[in-house]
Amino acid sequence: QVQLVESGGGLVQTGGSLRLSCEVSGRALNTSAMGWFRQGPGKERVFVATISASGAGRYYADSVRGRFTIYRDTAKNTVYLQMNSLKPEDTAVYSCAARKTSTPTTSLNYDFWGQGTQVTVSS
Numbered sequence: 001q002v003q004l005v006e007s008g009g010g011l012v013q014t015g016g017s018l019r020l021s022c023e024v025s026g027r028a029l030n031t032s033a034m035g036w037f038r039q040g041p042g043k044e045r046v047f048v049a050t051i052s053a054s055g056a057g058r059y060y061a062d063s064v065r066g067r068f069t070i071y072r073d074t075a076k077n078t079v080y081l082q083m084n085s086l087k088p089e090d091t092a093v094y095s096c097a098a099r100k101t102s103t104p105t106t107s108l109n110y111d112f113w114g115q116g117t118q119v120t121v122s123s
Contacts, residue, residue, distance in 0.1 A: 001025075001026050002024070002025070002026035002027045002098065002111075002112045003024070003025045003026055003112075003114075004022055004023070004024055004096050004097070004098060004112055004113065004114035005022070005023045005025075005114060005115075006020060006021065006022050006094065006095065006096055006114045006115065006116060006117040007020070007021050007023075007117060008020040008021050008117060009094060009117030009118045009119045010118075010119070010120070011120045011121075011122060012086055012119070012120070012121055012122070013121070013122050014086065014087060014088060014121055014122065014123050015085060015086065016086050016121070017082070017083060017084045017085075017086065018083045018086065018119060019080055019081070019082050019083070020036070020080065020081040020083065020094055020096075020117060020119070021078055021079075021080055022034070022036075022078060022079045022080070022081075022096030022114060023076070023077065023078045024077045024078065024079065024098060025077070027098060027112070028074075028077065029053070029072055029074050029077055029078075029079065030053055030054070030074055031053055031102065032053055032098045032099055032100065032101075032102070033050060033051065033052050033053050033098070033099040033101060033102055033103055033104040033105065034050065034051050034070075034072065034079045034096060034097065034098055034099070034104075035047065035048075035049065035050040035051075035096065035097045035098075035099075035104065035105070035106075035110055036048040036049045036050070036070060036079075036081045036094060036095070036096055036097075037094070037095050037096075037097060037108070038090075038092035038093065038094045038095070038119075039092055039093050039095070039116075040089075040091060040092040041091070041092075043092075045095070045108065046061065047061050047106045047107070047108075048060070048061050048064055048068065048081070048094070049061065049064065049068055049069075049070040049081060050070065050104035050105065050106060051070045051071070051072060051079065051104060052102060052103065052104045053101075053102030053103075054102065055071075055072060055074075057104055058070055058071075058104075059104060059106060061106075063089075064083075064090075067083065067084050067085045067086075068081060068082065068083050068084070069081070069082040069084075070082075079096060081094065081096075083119070086119075086121045087121060088121050088122070088123045089121075090119060090121050091119060091120050091121050092118075092119060093116040093117065093118050093119075094116060094117055094118075094119055095113055095114050095115070095116040095117075096113075096114045097110035097111075097112060097113045097114070098110060098111060098112040099111055
């Protein structure tokens with residue numbers, strides 16, 4: 001049984017930083033592409049960042065490129081999202097997701113999802 005558990009969300013001021021964690025059980029990271037998505041109030045879930053199973057490929061949404069970094073620790077089977085220079089428009093529930101394949105995608109085509117963690121950025 002594959003489980004993804006996010007943590008690290010919270011309230012932060014504009015310009016601040018947060019690091020989100022996604023601990024994966026039941027599946028090794030080196031077999032799965034991983035992604036981060038977010039859903040703001042009244043909005044649809046959208047892509048934020050993804051990393052390939054090898055860790056070599058990383059892709060970002062235009063809105064976060066240069067501010068957010070996705071990376072992983074295979075020893076801990078955990079994927080992270082480092083978020084810097086946060087803006088109020090980054091406020092959302094952030095969810096991580098895993099694919100059964102090694103190829104990353106910016107679409108919602110992921111097989112396993114976490115419950116999400118709330119990030120609120122105050123102005």
